[in-house]
Every structure is written in structure tokens, then in C-alpha cells.
Amino acid sequence: AQKVTQAQTEISVVEKEDVTLDCVYETRDTTYYLFWYKQPPSGELVFLIRRNSFDEQNEISGRYSWNFQKSTSSFNFTITASQVVDSAVYFCALSGSGDDKIIFGKGTRLHILP
Amino acid sequence: EPEVTQTPSHQVTQMGQEVILRCVPISNHLYFYWYRQILGQKVEFLVSFYNNEISEKSEIFDDQFSVERPDGSNFTLKIRSTKLEDSAMYFCASSDVGSSYNSPLHFGNGTRLTVT
Numbered sequence: 508a509q510k511v512t513q514a515q516t517e518i519s520v521v522e523k524e525d526v527t528l529d530c531v532y533e534t535r536d537t538t539y540y541l542f543w544y545k546q547p548p549s550g551e552l553v554f555l556i557r558r559n560s561f562d563e564q565n566e567i568s569g570r571y572s573w574n575f576q577k578s579t580s581s582f583n584f585t586i587t588a589s590q591v592v593d594s595a596v597y598f599c600a601l602s603g604s605g606d607d608k609i610i611f612g613k614g615t616r617l618h619i620l621p
Numbered sequence: 622e623p624e625v626t627q628t629p630s631h632q633v634t635q636m637g638q639e640v641i642l643r644c645v646p647i648s649n650h651l652y653f654y655w656y657r658q659i660l661g662q663k664v665e666f667l668v669s670f671y672n673n674e675i676s677e678k679s680e681i682f683d684d685q686f687s688v689e690r691p692d693g694s695n696f697t698l699k700i701r702s703t704k705l706e707d708s709a710m711y712f713c714a715s716s717d718v719g720s721s722y723n724s725p726l727h728f729g730n731g732t733r734l735t736v737t
Contacts, residue, residue, distance in 0.1 A: 542725065544664075544728075549730075550710060550730065550731055551728065552714075552731075553728075554725045554726070598663070598664060600664075607652075607654075607676050608666035608669060608677060611665070613662070613663045614663060
């Protein structure tokens with residue numbers, strides 16, 4: 508069975524602090540895909556990143572970075588120098604190869620305090 | 622940038638009524654999806670649709686749900702007899718390639734359905 512666990516339900520940090528959102532996944536597939544989506548207060552789902560299971564290189568995009576560690580089945584997301592506009596719910600998600608659906612975690616609600 | 626469009630943004634309906642949620646996927650996309658998010662909870666897969674037929678559906682997608690692509694642009698989700706527990710945000714999504722490549726899904730802004 509596939510499962511995504513985001514143990515942090517809610518996090519609050521002061522603006523400009525760095526914050527890491529944890530994601531642990533379970534799958535029996537050898538090929539799979541991991542995603543992060545952002546859901547701002549307006550409600551839409553915004554795609555942030557996709558990773559396949561053969562690409563363990565960490566990725567940096569501006570203030571965002573992702574740490575994929577297959578050994579610990581984790582795909583953590585770090586925001587450096589956080590800003591108030593980063594306040595949102597962040598979802599980690601997983602999809603197996605040949606699988607149409609994406610399995611979402613329960614999300615982490617991030618509050619960036621001014 | 623092309624986007625997935627959903628209408629209406631908010632729909633209120635009475636229990637037992639039929640409701641149709643509408644979506645216009647990105648024009649060159651071939652794979653279409655509906656997801657649901659009950660308030661404050663996680664996003665759940667409902668159904669995927671390709672080549673004019675359902676390719677996968679979840680346990681949530683029971684006989685009261687149906688999907689259709691009535692023309693070349695729209696993709697609809699119908700709930701035949703709504704229940705209170707159908708109240709949720711419904712997201713439409715589309716992608717240009719299928720599961721083999723797991724192209725990122727492009728989500729619409731959602732339709733908030735309230736069943737009273």
C-alpha cells in the first residue's frame with residue numbers, strides 16, 4: 508500500500524526564519540514519483556516539484572529546496588528566509604509508476620508570522 | 622500560462638439534488654482527474670479519465686458519481702443525489718501525459734460544494 512505521512516500538522520515560525528516540512532512515504536514500487544503542492548488561503552493547489560525515485564539529487568529553486576533520501580523514505584522541503592506569503596498548507600504526495608492517482612499526505616499548515 | 626478552469630467557484634445545493642461540476646482542462650491535455658478535499662482534510666483521488674473512459678476510480682467514486690466529456694473542451698462531474706457528506710472542495714486536474722511519466726497535475730481552483 509502507498510502512504511504519505513506528514514507528521515507536522517501545523518508549524519509557526521517568524522518571518523525570515525528557515526523552516527523544514529517533513530514528508531515520509533511508503534511504497535512497494537521501485538519506480539515512483541514524489542510531489543509537493545502548495546495550497547494558499549485562496550484554496551487552489553499549486554504544483555511545486557516532482558521527483559522520480561531514481562533521481563536523488565537535492566534540488567534548489569530560489570528559497571525552496573528539497574532533500575530526497577531514499578534510505579529513509581523521506582522527501583523533506585525547506586524554505587529559507589521565510590516570508591509571510593509562504594503561509595499556506597503544503598502537501599507532499601506520491602504516485603507509483605503506472606498509477607493514475609496521486610496519494611496526498613494530510614498536509615502541513617505553515618504560518619509565517621510577521 | 623494555460624490553466625484549468627472550474628465553474629462555479631461555489632455551489633450550494635439541497636440534499637438529494639443533482640449537481641454538475643464543470644471543468645475546462647488545458648487544451649492539449651489528454652488525462653483528466655477529479656479530486657476532493659473535505660474541509661481541513663487531505664486531498665483525495667476520485668477518478669481519472671482518458672480516451673473517453675474512466676481509467677481508475679477510488680472507493681469514494683460510487684454509483685452516485687459520474688464523469689463525462691460531453692464535447693472537446695468540458696469535463697464534468699455529476700453527483701446524482703447529493704448527501705451532506707458530499708460537501709467538499711472538488712478539484713479538477715489535467716495532464717498531458719499519462720501515469721508512465723507522471724506529468725505534474727495542473728489543478729483548477731476548485732469548486733466548493735455545500736450540501737444543506
